[in-house]
Structures are given as structure tokens and as C-alpha cells.
Amino acid sequence: MLKIRDICKSFNGVKILDRVNLQVETGGILGLAGPSGCGKSTLLRCIQKLEIPESGSIEYDGKAGFMFQDFQLFPHMTVMQNLLYVPNLKSKQRKKQEHQAIAVLKNIGIESKKHDYPVTLSGGQKQRVALARTLMTSPDILLCDEPTSGLDVATTDDVVQLLKSVNRVDLNSFGNFQKQTVTMVIASHDLDFLTKISDRIVLLKNGKIVADIKPSNFDDQIQLLKGYYL
Amino acid sequence: MEKLFVYFLQIWHGVGFSLTLLAGGFFVGITLGTILAITRYTRFRFITNQVITLVRSTPLILQVSIIYFAIPGALGVHLNVLTAGIIAFGINSSAYVSEILRAGIESLPRGQFEAAQALGIPKYYTWRDIILPQVVSNVLPALVNEIIALLKETSIISVIGGTDIMRRAQITAAENFEYFTPLCIAGFCYYVLVVLIEFIGKQIAKRTCHYHAKN
Numbered sequence: 001m002l003k004i005r006d007i008c009k010s011f012n013g014v015k016i017l018d019r020v021n022l023q024v025e026t027g028g029i030l031g032l033a034g035p036s037g038c039g040k041s042t043l044l045r046c047i048q049k050l051e052i053p054e055s056g057s058i059e060y061d062g063k064a065g066f067m068f069q070d071f072q073l074f075p076h077m078t079v080m081q082n083l084l085y086v087p088n089l090k091s092k093q094r095k096k097q098e099h100q101a102i103a104v105l106k107n108i109g110i111e112s113k114k115h116d117y118p119v120t121l122s123g124g125q126k127q128r129v130a131l132a133r134t135l136m137t138s139p140d141i142l143l144c145d146e147p148t149s150g151l152d153v154a155t156t157d158d159v160v161q162l163l164k165s166v167n168r169v170d171l172n173s174f175g176n177f178q179k180q181t182v183t184m185v186i187a188s189h190d191l192d193f194l195t196k197i198s199d200r201i202v203l204l205k206n207g208k209i210v211a212d213i214k215p216s217n218f219d220d221q222i223q224l225l226k227g228y229y230l
Numbered sequence: 231m232e233k234l235f236v237y238f239l240q241i242w243h244g245v246g247f248s249l250t251l252l253a254g255g256f257f258v259g260i261t262l263g264t265i266l267a268i269t270r271y272t273r274f275r276f277i278t279n280q281v282i283t284l285v286r287s288t289p290l291i292l293q294v295s296i297i298y299f300a301i302p303g304a305l306g307v308h309l310n311v312l313t314a315g316i317i318a319f320g321i322n323s324s325a326y327v328s329e330i331l332r333a334g335i336e337s338l339p340r341g342q343f344e345a346a347q348a349l350g351i352p353k354y355y356t357w358r359d360i361i362l363p364q365v366v367s368n369v370l371p372a373l374v375n376e377i378i379a380l381l382k383e384t385s386i387i388s389v390i391g392g393t394d395i396m397r398r399a400q401i402t403a404a405e406n407f408e409y410f411t412p413l414c415i416a417g418f419c420y421y422v423l424v425v426l427i428e429f430i431g432k433q434i435a436k437r438t439c440h441y442h443a444k445n
Binding site: 048050063064065066068070072073074075076085086089117118119133134137 | 339341342344345347348349350351352355359360363364367441
């Protein structure tokens with residue numbers, strides 16, 4: 001379970017997060033919605049410890065993996081090298097890790113690109129490689145920052161299916177991972193995308209949670225949520 | 231023609247010395263320069279900045295003289311010309327190399343550091359495997375420029391008696407009471423070496439920049 005208590009964070013005197021409280025059940029998919037600058041990315045960065053909150057606490061078991069909005073693949077490494085770099089640093093079981101990486105690439109449909117450099121990939125393919133690289137670290141929590149930004153409608157649907165499969169399908173199919181469920185926190189300004197993928201949507205505005213909607217209420221409250229963007 | 235050949239042979243003997251000085255100086259320069267560039271991103275940044283400013287604000291001829299004449303005298307040790315030259319050129323080059331690397335580091339997206347941090351890559355490996363390979367690839371032309379500048383600066387070694395290309399040309403000229411031909415030969419030697427360095431630089435760039443979009 002991910003527990004966030006009274007998180008505050010400011011940049012240059014401007015409050016970005018203002019006493020945010022949140023709990024996400026293990027295996028849940030939380031959508032973080034809100035207009036640009038509302039604090040979605042900052043909250044994810046605080047969970048990943050890329051930013052240090054001024055007050056409050058963030059607790060979770062295991063480790064978090066982060067998918068950046070602009071992917072941040074290592075451009076001087078091939079797809080395979082991007083996937084294997086961290087596992088190779090941590091363990092010497094190279095053959096096993098290689099099989100695991102190939103299994104992951106197969107599952108996300110880009111095995112044929114394993115020897116390519118990121119610069120030759122499309123946005124959707126980079127997104128998949130970024131996801132695969134994060135999965136290779138066996139995260140307990142997957143933090144996705146605007147995973148569909150800059151992607152077309154068809155690729156966005158692919159991303160929805162992909163993230164759902166990572167969360168719901170037995171991860172053994174992703175190459176003998178031991179963990180069965182991954183908790184996800186997905187930040188996006190695209191409400192339609194979040195509606196398709198999330199178990200729950202939280203709306204942030206001016207650093208505060210202004211709405212918290214469960215799936216049963218999605219249809220009724222989606223218009224209300226959209227209203228908060230105005 | 232025979233005279234030209236004799237002059238050329240006499241001056242060519244200095245090429246080995248100049249190249250040894252260049253290789254040693256650049257090795258020290260890139261090693262120290264990398265350390266200085268990285269320490270700029272640590273709490274030692276103030277000291278690093280002062281060291282770089284000190285080196286860049288004093289003439290190379292003064293640094294060579296201090297390392298060959300002043301420091302051995304003060305410490306009671308003896309340094310030969312080549313060792314003193316390598317140390318002096320290395321220290322001088324390190325300040326410029328560190329500035330080149332700093333520009334390269336700052337041109338990388340901050341996200342590369344963050345991605346490494348998010349993946350749990352230790353700092354040493356982040357610098358060694360993620361940041362520096364990209365930086366070196368991006369600043370290769372500037373580094374080649376620094377090597378060429380360093381090659382030409384090695385002629386300063388003659389002030390402490392090093393027999394490099396320039397010193398050999400001066401000796402040949404003085405012995406034969408003729409300056410034009412030996413100095414032109416020295417110029418030709420430097421020209422050939424610079425063309426060679428540029429060629430090697432381009433070959434390395436082709437091999438290391440294969441992941442850039444333009445290729």
C-alpha cells in the first residue's frame with residue numbers, strides 16, 4: 001500500500017503541493033488528473049524521491065519505478081542495453097537476465113527492435129522501451145508521468161492495454177518476474193485516457209486534491225471532473 | 231635538395247618528443263579535467279572553480295617555469311624536462327578540458343541524471359556509463375581542438391631546454407645560419423600532425439556518434 005500524508009512542496013515560494021493526503025491499495029491503478037502545473041508530476045517525483053517534500057511523509061513497501069514523460073532512454077545504448085544495464089549491475093546472472101529482457105520485449109511487441117538505438121524508434125516504441133526498462137527493475141509501484149503525451153489515439157489505446165496487462169496479468173508472462181501485482185500511479189491531463197485505465201481518479205488543482213472518484217461514479221462525475229479544468 | 235633532407239631529418243627527431251609531451255599532457259589533462267568537471271557538481275565546487283580560474287589566469291610559460299625551476303628548488307627534488315612538461319601541460323590542459331566537459335554535461339537533459347537515479351544506478355556508474363559517454367561524444371570536436379592547441383603549445387617547452395620540433399628547428403637554423411628553410415620545415419611538421427589528429431578525431435567521432443539522429 002502507498003500512503004501519502006500531508007505532503008507539502010514549494011518551488012521559489014510557490015506552493016505546488018499543499019497538504020496532499022492519499023492512499024493507494026496494492027495492485028490499484030490511481031489516475032492523477034488536473035490541469036498543467038497543478039502538481040501531478042511533482043507528487044510523482046516526491047514518491048520516487050526525485051524531490052524532497054518540505055513536510056509530510058510517503059510510505060510504501062518495496063521499490064518504485066518511474067516512467068518519464070519524455071522517456072529518458074539512454075541514447076548511447078541499444079534497446080537491449082537499456083533494459084539490461086541495471087539488472088547487470090545488480091546481479092551476474094547475465095543469461096537469465098537476457099532471457100527475461102527478451103520475454104519482456106516480446107510481450108510488449110518490440111522484440112525486433114532490440115538492437116536498435118532509441119533515436120530510431122517512434123514515440124510509441126520509446127514508450128514501450130521505457131516501460132520495459134522500468135519493469136526489468138521489478139518495481140512494486142509504477143509511476144507514469146504523462147504516458148500518452150504526444151502519442152496518437154491508436155498508440156494511446158495500445159498504452160492503455162499495455163499498462164493494464166502489466167497491472168492485471170500475471171507478471172510471470174513478462175519473463176519470470178516474481179511479483180504478481182504492480183500498483184500504479186498515472187499522472188495525465190487526459191481524462192478520457194485515465195477513465196479507460198484507472199480504478200480511481202484523483203483530481204489535483206493548485207496543489208490540493210479537489211475530487212476523488214471511484215469507477216462506479218466515473219460516468220456520472222466525469223462532467224464534474226471536466227468542469228474542474230475550467 | 232640534400233640540404234633540405236638533412237634539415238628535415240634533424241627537425242623530425244623533435245616530433246617524437248613533441249608527441250610524447252602531447253600524449254602525456256593530454257592524458258593528465260583529460261584525467262584531471264574529468265575529475266574537476268565532476269567535482270563541480272559536488273560540495274567541493276568552490277575549490278574546483280578557484281583551481282580552474284588560477285590555472286586559466288596564468289600564462290603557460292609561467293606554469294612551465296614554476297614546475298621546472300621553482301617547485302623542484304623549493305622541495306629539493308629534480309624533475310627532468312619531459313616530466314615537468316607533461317605535468318605543466320597536463321595541469322594547464324585540465325582547466326580547459328574541464329570547461330569543455332562542463333559545457334557537455336550542462337547540454338545533457340537533467341532527465342538523464344534523474345532516470346539514472348530513478349533506476350537506482352549508483353553515482354559512480356551514472357557518471358561512468360551514462361553521463362560521460364554521452365558528454366564525450368557531444369564534445370569530441372572541442373576536445374580535438376584542445377589537442378591541436380596543446381600540440382602547438384608544446385613549443386613552449388623550449389624555454390626549459392626541451393628539444394621539440396620548434397627547438398630542433400631553431401638549433402638547425404643557428405648551426406647553418408639559415409632560418410627560412412628550418413622554420414618552414416617545422417611549420418610543415420606541425421601541419422602534418424594537426425591533419426593527422428583531425429583525421430583520427432573524425433574517425434573516432436564516426437564510431438562514437440552512431441546513435442545521433444543525423445546519422
